[in-house]
Amino acid sequence: MNWNIQPLKEEVKKSLQHKIDTKTKPLGALGQLETLALQIGLIQQTTSPKLTEPHLMVFAADHGIATSGVSAYPQEVTHQMVLNFLAGGAAINVFAAQHNITLKVVDAGVNHSFENVQGLVNAKVAFGTESFLNGPAMTMAQCKQALAKGSDLVEEIAKTGCNVVGFGEMGIGNTSSASMLMHVVTGIPLQECIGAGTGLNSQGLKQKYEILSSALSANGKPNNAHSILATYGGFEIAMMCGAMLKAAELKMLVLVDGFIATSAFLMAAEFNASAKEYAIFCHKSDEKGHALLLEFLEANPLLDLQMRLGEGTGCTMAYPIIQSAVNFLNEMASFESAGVSDK
Numbered sequence: 001m002n003w004n005i006q007p008l009k010e011e012v013k014k015s016l017q018h019k020i021d022t023k024t025k026p027l028g029a030l031g032q033l034e035t036l037a038l039q040i041g042l043i044q045q046t047t048s049p050k051l052t053e054p055h056l057m058v059f060a061a062d063h064g065i066a067t068s069g070v071s072a073y074p075q076e077v078t079h080q081m082v083l084n085f086l087a088g089g090a091a092i093n094v095f096a097a098q099h100n101i102t103l104k105v106v107d108a109g110v111n112h113s114f115e116n117v118q119g120l121v122n123a124k125v126a127f128g129t130e131s132f133l134n135g136p137a138m139t140m141a142q143c144k145q146a147l148a149k150g151s152d153l154v155e156e157i158a159k160t161g162c163n164v165v166g167f168g169e170m171g172i173g174n175t176s177s178a179s180m181l182m183h184v185v186t187g188i189p190l191q192e193c194i195g196a197g198t199g200l201n202s203q204g205l206k207q208k209y210e211i212l213s214s215a216l217s218a219n220g221k222p223n224n225a226h227s228i229l230a231t232y233g234g235f236e237i238a239m240m241c242g243a244m245l246k247a248a249e250l251k252m253l254v255l256v257d258g259f260i261a262t263s264a265f266l267m268a269a270e271f272n273a274s275a276k277e278y279a280i281f282c283h284k285s286d287e288k289g290h291a292l293l294l295e296f297l298e299a300n301p302l303l304d305l306q307m308r309l310g311e312g313t314g315c316t317m318a319y320p321i322i323q324s325a326v327n328f329l330n331e332m333a334s335f336e337s338a339g340v341s342d343k
């Protein structure tokens, strides 16, 4: 698949910067809100951007590696949490509802038959990936299917008038996939890429490192993005990656959540580096590895609330900040309109 992502045009940059600089505040005093306002204006090619029909997509899938003792929780939690999302009881439900963000829950490859459960988007590639302990997690065909499906789902959401979309995930074992993707792409030592996930103790963390090291010895480091994603990824990560690429292609704001969503974004940036210009990194997760991954991407996350949940919760916490960036640009007086003396 090819993603036709336009690098941001600089045409409105001067007038946007002028509009930001002539608001009634000391030059630069709104800090990161100013950077955001500029980015959003450039994405939408206007000095009066708008956020419309915000969505949050939660991609859920299971991982073969989850049965090898890399998570503090058992695999069935993935499908149980999917049912919890649909019943409105998870953290992401509370926060998405609080900020009027439409939630879409996608079965990308959960190891469970949901039998026409209402409200679930069925995009199942398979009943979980294979374990990547001795061979790739998925076939190349499955990887491409997941990427394409993610892309299609975003295209559908765009038809509702949505121009801002957050990405979250659910999948027991997926911090392991994310760590492997991070290590293989960035070259940062594996140890630095692995964290406690759902809450492993030091013994569990040591075991996770040993298991992931042996997977690395077995499979090595594939040399292109498709093979890396197929070898160590998950269906939710691959589908999210395709969705992020399509969202950037459609000039939507791409809200990136925590460690796992950032690993999906890392792969998206490998496929097309221009995706980065459409991304807003919502928070720094407490999962070890996320800080270094953000640094690798030269990303400046909006929040650090010591959260380590995933589901897209970081996106929902950052959303009001993104709204504030748009609102100051549209609603604040300028020195001239307010009759305030400029320096």
Ligand SMILES: Cc1cc2ncn([C@H]3O[C@H](COP(=O)(O)O)[C@@H](O)[C@H]3O)c2cc1C
Pocket: 070, 071, 072, 073, 077, 081, 169, 170, 171, 172, 173, 174, 175, 176, 196, 197, 198, 199, 309, 310, 311
């Ligand atoms: C009840 C529960 C709800 C969650 N919501 C997100 N995650 C998070 O934890 C998982 C990753 O951690 P690991 O790699 O250690 O399994 C993912 O499902 C992620 O979204 C949850 C985990 C649990 C247990």
Ligand SMILES: O=C(O)c1cccnc1
Pocket: 175, 197, 198, 257, 258, 259, 260, 261, 285, 286, 287, 290, 307, 308, 309, 310, 311
């Ligand atoms: O940052 C995340 O996305 C994360 C961290 C730990 C567990 N689940 C998700």
